[in-house]
Amino acid sequence: MPYRRTTFSKFIIDDQRRRGGGDTNLTALLNDVQTACKYIGTAVARGTLHPVANPLCGEPDAPPSGSPTPPSTNVHGEVQKPLDLIANEIMLRTCEYGGQLCGMASEEMDEPYAIPAEYPRGRYLLLFDPLDGSSNLEVNLTVGTIFSILRAPEGVEEPTVADFLQPGTQQVAAGFSLYGPADMLVASFGAGVHGFTMDREIGAYTLTHPDMRIPEAACEFAINASNERFWEPPVRRYVEECTRGRTGPRGQDFNMRWNACFVTEAYRILTRGGVFLYPRDVRPSHKPGRLRLLYEANPIGMLVEQAGGVASTGRERILDVQPTDLHQKVPVILGSKAEVERIVAYHAAHDRGEDAAFHAPLFGTRSIFLDTGTTPHA
Template sequence: MPLAGRWTLTRYLIEQRRRHPQASGELNALLLDVSLACKAIARTVATGALGNGLPAGGEVNVQGEVQQPLDLLANQTFLRMNEWNGHLAGMASEEMEAPHPIPAPYPRGKYLLVFDPLDGSSNIDVNASVGSIFSVLRAPDEAATGRTLCEADFLQPGTTQVAAGYALYGPATMLVLSVGHGVAGFTLDPTLGEFVLTQPDIRVPPATQEFAINTSNARFWEAPVKRYVDECLAGRSGPRDKDFNMRWIASLVAEAHRILMRGGVFLYPRDTRDAQKPGRLRLLYEANPIGFLIEQAGGRASTGRQPVLALAPQALHQRIGFVFGSADEVARIERYHHEPAPVPEATVSAPLFAARSLFRD
C-alpha cells in the first residue's frame, strides 16, 4: 500500500484498476464524479446558515420524514453530477419514491448508483457531523442497453456491490471507499481541492469496549438485545468482566466512521414498536454500503440474526434492523438471537425456592 498522504483519489483508483487489466475505467470515472458531488455538498454544508439559494424544505419524502432544504439540494447534486457521464443506467435515492432513469439526451452505462444524499440531516441545526452514503451495482444488461429502468433492477443483495463508500462532512471532509480490496480513507485537502489518501488500510479491531445504541427505545427491544446491553452496562461486575462506554450520535455515517477508526459496535435493532417496520435503517442506501465497508475492513455486519449482505432486497425502500462493528461483538449478538432466552429466576417452577418463596430475602 502507498504511504499515507502521497496519493490522490485519482491515483489510488488507477492503481486499483491495474489489478484488473481488462477493466474499461468506467468505474473509476464514475467514482470520481461521485467524489465531485461530495465536494460540492461539503462546501454547501460548510457555509451553514450563510448559504444562499437553498430549495424550500418541509415536504415529506417517501420515508415519511420531513425533508430538510439540504436534503433536497444534496439529492439534486448527486443527480446533476452523475446523470450525464454515460456510466450509469439509473439511480435511486432515499429522497425519491421511484428510480431515476438517465435522461434521453445522455448515453447509458453499465452501473447503477444508489445513495442517501445527506445522512443525519436532523443534526444540521446543531452543527453535528453529517454525510453522504453511496453504493455502486451492476445494471442488468438489458437495462444498460435501452430497456426501461425498473425497481427490480436495484433489488440486488449487498454481496453484488461493485463499490461503496461515504463522505463525512465534519471538522475535516473525508471520503471512505472500498472497491472490493479493503477500505481506504481520503481527506479533502482544501488547498488542492483533492481527496488525498490518509488511511491506506482501515481495519476494525475484532473486540471492543464501546457500543452505540439509542437507549430511549429500550422498552421496545427484543430480549437478546436487552441481554447484550444489560451485560455491557454491568461492566466488570457482570458476565463480560470489563467496563464498556456507550455512544450515540444519531448519524449513521458518523457512527460508522468512529467504528472504522477505533472499533466498537453499533445497534439499531429490530424492535416491537411497529410490526410493519422490522427495522429503521434502509437496506439499499444505508445497511448494504456501510455493511460492505465494515466487512471489507474485517468487521461484521448483520441484521442481528444473519449477515446483512446476504439479504435479497424485497423493495426499494426496505428497512431492516442493523448491527455492525467489531466482529466478536456482532457474533455474540447473533448468538444471543439464536440461543433460547434465559429463564428468569422468578419463573422457576419450584415455588419454595423461587424468588417469591418462603425463603425470599
C-alpha cells in the same frame, strides 16, 4: 511532500491496475461521485450563512425540479430539510451526464431516477442517501453521504425498480463521505477499505487511511437507549451485560455512544472498533427495522465486512438479504466480529427458546457466555 500524496482519483486507477485492468467507466463514475461529495460538503459548510444555496450555481436555488416544495416529507415520512433536497439534486446533476449510469435511486425520491434522454446510457446503477444524519445540521454536528454502485442487468438501458433489487453481495463499490471537522471519503472497491481526507490546499481527497481494519478489541457500543423499553430480549441482554461493566459477566467496562448519524457511527467502528445497533423492536412500525437496506445498510455493510467486521440483522447477514422493495428497511447490527457474533448468538438462542437467565433484576436471566473470553458461534 504534498505533491506525492495519493489522491482518490489516482488511487482508483492504481487499484484497478493492481487487479488486472482498468474499468474507465467505473473510474469516471467514482470521480463524479467524489465531485458531488465536494459540492455537498461545500453546501454543508456554509451552514446558516446561505441555508439553501446550491454550490453548483453559487446562489440560492428554488427546490430541485420535480421535487416537492419544502417543508415536505420523503417516502419514509421524514421531513426533508432544504439541504436534503440540495444534496439530492447535486448528486443527480453531477452523475447523470457522464454515460456511466443507466439509472439512479435515492432515499429522497419515491421512484428511480431516469437518466435524461440526451445523455448516453452506461452499465451501472447508483443508489445513495444524499445527506445522512441531516437532523444533526441544526446542532452543527457531522453529516455525510452514502453511496452504493451496482451493475445493471445485461441489456437494460431503462431500469425498473426490480433492476435495483440486488443483494449487497452484488455491489461493485460502496462508500460514504463525512462532512465534519475534516471532510473525508471512505470507500471500498471490493478489496479492502480506504479513507481519504480532503486537502483544501489542492481541493482533493488524499489517501490518509489505507487498508482500514476494524480493531478486534471492543469496549464501545452505540445504541439509542431511549428505545430500551421496546427492544427484543437479545438486545436487552447484550446492553445489560455491557452496562454492568467489570462487575458483570463481561468483566470489563464499556462506553456507550450515539451520534444519530450512521456515517459517523460507521467511521468510529472502522477506526476504533465496537458495535453499532439499530435493532428491530416490538413496535409494529419498527419491526422491519429503521435503516434503509439499499441506501444505508448494504453500502456500510460492505465496508464493515471488507474491514474485517461483521454486519447482520441479528438473524441474517445483511449482504445476503434479498431486497423486495426500493425503500426496504432492515435491523442493523455491525462492528467488531466477536461482538456482533455474540449478539447474533443471543438472537438464535432466543428464537430457539433457549435464553439463559440474566442475573439482572429486570430480566432475571444470566448470559450463556460466562467466560468473558468466550467467542460465540453464530
